[in-house]
Amino acid sequence: MPRAGGAAAATRAPHQRAASVVELIGHTPLLDVSRLAPGLAPHVRIYAKLEGFNPGGSVKDRAALWMVRHGLETGALQPGKTIIDSTSGNTGIALAMIGAALGYPVTLVMPENVSRERKVTVHAFGAQTVYSSGLEGSDGAIILCRKLIGETPQRYFKPDQYNNALNPQAHYESTGPEIWEATQGRVTHFVASIGTGGTIMGTGRYLKERNPAIQVIAAEPDDALHGLEGLKHMASSIVPGIYHEDELDRKVPVPTDAAYELVYQIGATAGMVVGQSSGAALHAARVVARDLKEGVVVVVFPDFGDRYLSTNLWIGWGEWLEQRRRT
Numbered sequence: 001m002p003r004a005g006g007a008a009a010a011t012r013a014p015h016q017r018a019a020s021v022v023e024l025i026g027h028t029p030l031l032d033v034s035r036l037a038p039g040l041a042p043h044v045r046i047y048a049k050l051e052g053f054n055p056g057g058s059v060k061d062r063a064a065l066w067m068v069r070h071g072l073e074t075g076a077l078q079p080g081k082t083i084i085d086s087t088s089g090n091t092g093i094a095l096a097m098i099g100a101a102l103g104y105p106v107t108l109v110m111p112e113n114v115s116r117e118r119k120v121t122v123h124a125f126g127a128q129t130v131y132s133s134g135l136e137g138s139d140g141a142i143i144l145c146r147k148l149i150g151e152t153p154q155r156y157f158k159p160d161q162y163n164n165a166l167n168p169q170a171h172y173e174s175t176g177p178e179i180w181e182a183t184q185g186r187v188t189h190f191v192a193s194i195g196t197g198g199t200i201m202g203t204g205r206y207l208k209e210r211n212p213a214i215q216v217i218a219a220e221p222d223d224a225l226h227g228l229e230g231l232k233h234m235a236s237s238i239v240p241g242i243y244h245e246d247e248l249d250r251k252v253p254v255p256t257d258a259a260y261e262l263v264y265q266i267g268a269t270a271g272m273v274v275g276q277s278s279g280a281a282l283h284a285a286r287v288v289a290r291d292l293k294e295g296v297v298v299v300v301f302p303d304f305g306d307r308y309l310s311t312n313l314w315i316g317w318g319e320w321l322e323q324r325r326r327t
């Protein structure tokens with residue numbers, strides 16, 4: 001039976017005791033990563049927002065909670081229904097965690113080639129999985145999910161992260177205010193990698209409302225065929241309904257190799273193993289920060305790297321390490 005009331009709390013005050021894991025979503029810390037960008041002007045700082053500290057391990061906990069809570073409030077999600085969505089992984093983990101905490105079953109449609117760690121994690125939360133072709137990427141999962149819902153629509157609640165306004169709203173109401181508060185309003189540039197676009201749209205909107213001069217910059221894979229799990233190359237993808245490119249000030253194309261190399265550097269010099277999309281975002285943040293005379297750049301690190309240890313990300317690592325030892 002679904003447990004009532006647990007989704008009521010949005011984000012906890014830091015250090016507060018929690019009655020449900022969903023109350024632990026948000027209030028992630030900022031870490032100064034400026035030394036990972038050599039050559040910055042003295043009054044330029046880069047801070048990473050460490051979304052891996054969310055209880056489900058990623059930035060997607062925020063969007064998932066806002067979408068599920070809205071479903072409960074409107075009655076679109078009620079006892080007897082199953083939460084279903086297509087996801088490249090992190091949203092699935094977030095929905096599985098929240099479904100487990102609130103007592104709702106969860107079915108996830110995902111490309112068959114997502115990392116083993118992700119599959120095991122969602123199963124550990126009791127979710128069911130349906131796999132789409134790995135060759136079709138996240139678009140294949142979207143299409144298969146639509147088909148399943150079409151067969152028995154009354155059975156499911158689909159948060160639909162690509163088109164649900166509550167996805168960016170989560171960031172408008174939590175990520176944005178947290179960044180504004182943590183930098184005491186001194187943030188000048190906001191950088192995030194793009195999957196659904198929820199993080200950049202919602203956070204960007206909030207920050208621009210507080211100070212229209214703040215620049216909002218997307219880190220995007222530089223090619224349709226990329227190795228940056230969770231991210232979209234918009235020109236070759238189904239563009240999410242919530243993504244409005246005209247609200248961005250700039251996009252920085254990110255080569256997969258550059259993102260991977262930065263993941264290795266972050267691990268070896270900042271003491272943090274992060275995912276590919278954090279490397280991609282840091283690449284864009286460095287490009288932006290190097291042109292500044294002064295400024296506070298906040299970049300989102302969407303998750304930690306433990307869920308990618310069996311992926312291609314780590315294949316080139318030994319070579320990189322060897323090269324680093326030689327120089």
Ligand SMILES: Cc1ncc(COP(=O)(O)O)c(C=O)c1O
Nearest residue numbers: 090195196197198199230277302
């Ligand atoms: C690892 C990772 N990084 C970045 C993103 C992008 O976040 P958003 O969907 O808010 O654009 C996602 C999810 O989509 C993700 O799973």
